[in-house]
Amino acid sequence: MLEVNDDNDNDNDDGNNISNGNNISNDNNVTPDSDSTTVNANVNANANANANNIIDNNNNGSSVTEAIFNFTNSIVGAGCIGLGGAIALSGGIISIVLVLFFAVLTKLSLDLIIRLSIQQNSTTSSSSTTTTAAAATKTASYEDLAEAGMGYWKGRVLVMACKFSYSFGCLVAYIVVIKDNCGPALRGLLFSKDDDDDNHGGDGVTEWIYQFLSMKSLVTWFVSLVFILPLCLLRDMTPLAFASFISVASMVTIVGIVIYIYFECPDVRTESTGKFYENWIEIRPGVLSNLGTFIFTFVSQHTVHLVFGSLKPPLKTVKNFKIISSISILAAATVSLLVGVFVYITFWQDTKSDIFEIYPQGWMIDTAKLLLCITMVFTFPLPFFTCRELLILVVIHPICEIGRISSGNDDVNVNANDADTGNTTGMEIVEEDDNENNCLTNLQRPLLLPEEAPEPENATDTTTSTSTATVTSINADNTDTDINDIDVDDNIHTSTISATPTKNWLLPDDDRQLRLPGHVGITFQLWLVVTALAIAAPNLGDILDLTGCASGTLIAFVIPALLSFYIEGYNHLAMVLFAVGGVIGTVGTFYSINQLVRDL
Template sequence: MAHQTETDDTKVLLSAQKKSSGVGGGGGRSSVPSACFNFINSIIGSGIIGLPYSMNQAGLPLGMILLLITAFITDYTIILMIKGGNLSGAWSYQSLVQNTFGFTGYLILSALQFLYPFIAMISYNIITGDTLTKGFQRIPGVGPDHILADRHFVILMTTVLFTLPLSLYRDVSKLGKVSLLSTVFTLAILVTVVIRAATLGPKIPAEENAWAFAHWNAFQAMAVMSFAFICHHNSFLIYSSLEEPTLRNWCRVTHVSVGSSAFVSLLFAVAGYATFTGYTQGDIFENYCQSDNLATFSRFCYGISIITTFPLECFVTREVVSNVFFNGVLTSVSHIAVTMVIIAVTTAISLTYDCLGIVLELNGVLSATPLIFIIPSACFLKLSGGRWFQGDNFMPCIILLVGVFVMIIGLIMTVMYPQDCSHGAEMPYCFANFTGSNATQPTNGKQHGNLTQKTGLF
């Protein structure tokens, strides 16, 4: 079949199909700016706090290059997905894969599309509990034994008061203003990280090879970046919520959203890594001292931002369940029931585990990489026809091969060199007797192994 494109003023049938099926965005009432805020909020979630660590894994110069490459591939494949949807008459990521690769492909995609946001919601709850409890402890009279310092209570409280009510919305366009609030808080966090890079960074001695061009852990780094940038599972939801769902409008939404997210992510990653170099943890907020008031403010902002991002991921998991088990149609009762079950399970897991470093890396390799690199490219190649590595098929072929390579090597590296976790530990430089020579000494009975594990290639 010859490659087809949509003209500027031609609306696709996707929005109408989704409305009639009762799933997805369903309202068609999002303006382009509102859709951009939803998309940016979807991208800048829990993954952003791991980006400084990805610079530690890859080496700062190479890490910056890989981050920009990941952003470009994200932008390209999001548009590729919508083009594939137009070619196949698909109204969701799942229907796109089913129309292209049949029921087997549909089941594989459904599992991946459910797994990624499901684990993301668990990480959101854990981060909320960790960041807000540390912030609450800065309030006079709130000590380590206070109920507000109990991560279990904080997770349950935020779930009941905020994430559950927001997740019960049926129309994703209603979250536009909430997403705008989340974006503002993210910018406040970015300012904090930049300020601390200038004020705290010079006081922390850099490790040897801190500014090396590349490290061997670059594939792990790209998995973390994929986890941070993935938003494909939300793409059809946000696309169908547009008032004017044309390809031109979607390209505007995609370029603005991914471009803005890439700028924020790059600045956040570089500033965070430049501050702590070899000390950089998987959660950058674990690096700041508990007595740091500016960091405490930033933790509060990030906790609120995460709370407002949670519902977007719940929308996706609920849609997957709806499509697989309810033929895409949820009644009011089943809508509430499915939402309650999803949130109950994710909350229960997040109350049990407090460190998901290895899980998040595996999620990036096994879920994010196929969803960003492999599946959109494979669908477009099969639907568009023509020879591989020629014309419009050249770039999808390259992205598909890169995705397979990153997935295989990244999985091997993740298993061989798992992410270090110093959850809840005060870093050595937070103590008055820190001189720089005790950089690798444990502060709570645990060795900060990542301080010395990286070796520069150049």
């Protein structure tokens, strides 16, 4: 469906957009005084109907409470488990201060991102004749917001690269936790530690189970295949609300077990070799290499739009999201500090990045290990959805010829799948004047039907691969208008692409989701690569530090600050985010790489 921009005020100001007036004519002799008024009325009515239909179809979604569980689940994870080791290497008080500082800063950054997204949507909706549904999806993701604020290369590409690397690092870290804990936990719960290696119940099946649970790699593959892969095959996070509740409840239970062991099992505790100053006040050299772990504990900007987008439409407000972010960050900070501090005061400087490796075997610790693995399983799909979506945007969209047309500073998004469905949300056109090109060029979106559809009447010329059409606003029902006969003033600058047939791999109503065969294929391949790399990874601490410093600081602090500068201008919050993210990202990444090289 082709769209007409009827915003005459903006057209006159910019001097480069299509204006509805004497500049447009067609075979039906539409005049500004008569038929054009009817056409415009039809366009507006049709746009409002489409928007209302889309809103009605998406009335289902998460409540605020469900979103809180989902968001808390996406925050609390491997970073919480690695915090104890980071405190041991950094120092007591400085670690607690850094955890609280990054928690507050992350909450402010999350609120800033959502506020800027809603602000950009509101600006788009009020300054153009784009439908309400189209405006609502203009900044439906972090990369969309970055592109709207900073442009394609400086914004969108940078965010997509950072989101993918950080989300991918999270996925690897979650599998590493499962690898280190699942097999030993099940073996400890099912078999007595007093059993010798040659007798575990007498029969061959029991012996085979014991040997299987002793092989961490095989157990990891099995758990990942049977439990994680089916969850990854979901298309969105709304069905995960109950799973997120289980995950959060498991983490709370782990906190209770850690605290109980400290008070009720004194034989487990290690006597400290240092005094109060060494244990709490001293700032140790390891603080620089462990900054990434403190940041990793809270970074969730890569999933923030997934959580916000899962809300029911009436609940998508800045006020509601502030409630969600506040409670989620508070819950994550509380759980992380309780686990980290109590593990630290139990083992002091002997604390490791994967805390349960240092606890003696027992049913309580084995239960905590199993609950931790459950948490990782239910947390895994959230960053996985982000990685899969980015792969679709970067790899599948060009194959399906959902291209970008750039002319000077122009960025044009063309979704070929929306041409036949009447969906205008996939087409976004930004046009600017180009003094060097005062010529008329045309744009035609090729037809891409999920199934063969009847050809529009009196518009046969638009189905050929060599024909072109001007980007204008025409009612989809007005099929008797020949778009090839539309005349446009010579000072209008547009861009052209050839209308070659495209591969229909995407869902008709969602250009970020593949049809079932492609969805299963890309999900399986991404899952396979992540699991294989996690099994070969050295240890959890190195992954947390490098991922947190290298990409976590960018998507959590630096990029939100730059977006605020570009969209709103200078403000103190953005400067603090930029300074903290830039310094910690540079210094922390350097020390994290050095530590990783030494461990390898």
